[in-house]
Amino acid sequence: QKEVEQNSGPLSVPEGAIASLNCTYSDRGSQSFFWYRQYSGKSPELIMSIYSNGDKEDGRFTAQLNKASQYVSLLIRDSQPSDSATYLCAAASGNTPLVFGKGTRLSVIA
Amino acid sequence: NAGVMQNPRHLVRRRGQEARLRCSPMKGHSHVYWYRQLPEEGLKFMVYLQKENIIDESGMPKERFSAEFPKEGPSILRIQQVVRGDSAAYFCASSPAGGVGFRNEQFFGPGTRLTVL
Numbered sequence: 001q002k003e004v005e006q007n008s009g010p011l012s013v014p015e016g017a018i019a020s021l022n023c024t025y026s027d028r029g030s031q032s033f034f035w036y037r038q039y040s041g042k043s044p045e046l047i048m049s050i051y052s053n054g055d056k057e058d059g060r061f062t063a064q065l066n067k068a069s070q071y072v073s074l075l076i077r078d079s080q081p082s083d084s085a086t087y088l089c090a091a092a093s094g095n096t097p098l099v100f101g102k103g104t105r106l107s108v109i110a
Numbered sequence: 111n112a113g114v115m116q117n118p119r120h121l122v123r124r125r126g127q128e129a130r131l132r133c134s135p136m137k138g139h140s141h142v143y144w145y146r147q148l149p150e151e152g153l154k155f156m157v158y159l160q161k162e163n164i165i166d167e168s169g170m171p172k173e174r175f176s177a178e179f180p181k182e183g184p185s186i187l188r189i190q191q192v193v194r195g196d197s198a199a200y201f202c203a204s205s206p207a208g209g210v211g212f213r214n215e216q217f218f219g220p221g222t223r224l225t226v227l
Contacts, residue, residue, distance in 0.1 A: 032214050043201055043218040044153065051213060088153065092214050095158075095205075097143055097166060102152035 002027040006089050006101035015110045019076040023089030023101055026070070030091040033065055034098065035074045038086045048074060079108040112137050114204050114219035115184075122225045129189040129196070131222045135204030142185045143203045143216060144170075144177060153201065159185055192226045199223050 003026040013019045025033075032051055036044035050056045050063040050072070062075040072091075076083055086105050090098040115134040123129050135142050144156040155169040159179035170177065174192075179185040189196055200223075203216040 034215070036218075043221045046215060046217060049213060049215055090153075095141065095165075095214055097155040097158050097169070098153075098203075098214075098216060099155070100145075100153040 002030075002091070002099045004089055004091050004099050004101035006087075006104045008102060009105040010107050011104055012107045012109060013079050015079060015081060015108055017079050019079045019083065019106055019108070021074040021076075021087050021089075021104050021106065023072045023074075024070055025072065025089075025091045025099070027091065027093070027099070028067075028070065029093045030099075031093045032091065033063070033072045034090045034092075035061075035063060035072075036088040036090065036100075038088055038103065040086075044088055076106075079106075081108050081110050084108045114139075114202060114217055116202050116219035116222050118222060119220060120223050120225070122227065123192050124227050125193055126191050129192050129224055131187040131189075131200050131202075131224070132184040133187070133202030133204075133219055134184040135202075136217055138206060139204035139217075140207045141205045142179050143205070144185075144187050145201045145203065147199045147201060147221075149198075156187070189224075192224075194226045197224055197226045 035048040038044045048063040050065045056063045060077045064073045086103040088103045089101040145153045157170045157177045158166040174190045176188045199221045201221045202219045205216045
């Protein structure tokens with residue numbers, strides 16, 4: 001059974017701080033990893049994808065992948081109240097459907 | 111708007127009725143995935159389709175649920191004889207065709223929220 005695990009939170013951080021979200025996955029064959037942001041009542045929005053070990057930065061977001069540890073993380077710098085949402089981690093190999101974690105609720109406090 | 115389109119956005123059905131959910135993928139995308147999200151639960155894969163083919167339906171209940179993606183027109187997820195437990199948000203996602211450098215980024219539509227009375 002392929003699984004993706006996330007801490008459900010809520011994770012509370014003050015405005016301007018770094019939010020750190022973590023995820024582990026069980027399938028060593030996974031090749032593609034994604035972070036989605038989902039606001040309450042809305043659909044998931046793709047914010048980061050990562051495919052090789054190391055860091056990938058895009059604006060205030062940095063995704064980190066460690067395949068040996070089967071670990072993916074998302075850092076959000078200079079957190080804003082508008083970043084408050086549920087963050088979903090997903091993994092896949094090739095064209096396979098995404099396996100999602102249950103998500104981590106982030107609350108950025110002004 | 112070149113995004114994934116789903117309709118209806120909200121659907122109310124009584125127990126025993128049929129629900130039909132439609133999804134039009136992004137322009138240029140030929141892969142469609144359906145996911146279901148129950149309240150306070152994660153997204154669960156249901157079915158993966160390409161034009162005229164079901165590639166993987168391992169997440170779809172064997173009874174009452176079916177899906178298609180015809181040569182022309184949207185993908186349709188059909189739920190027959192709905193029960194209260196079918197109440198959920200149903201999301202469709204699409205991705206481009208595979209090939210060199212294909213990375214399986216999936217983009218989601220706004221979802222259909224099904225309520226069964």
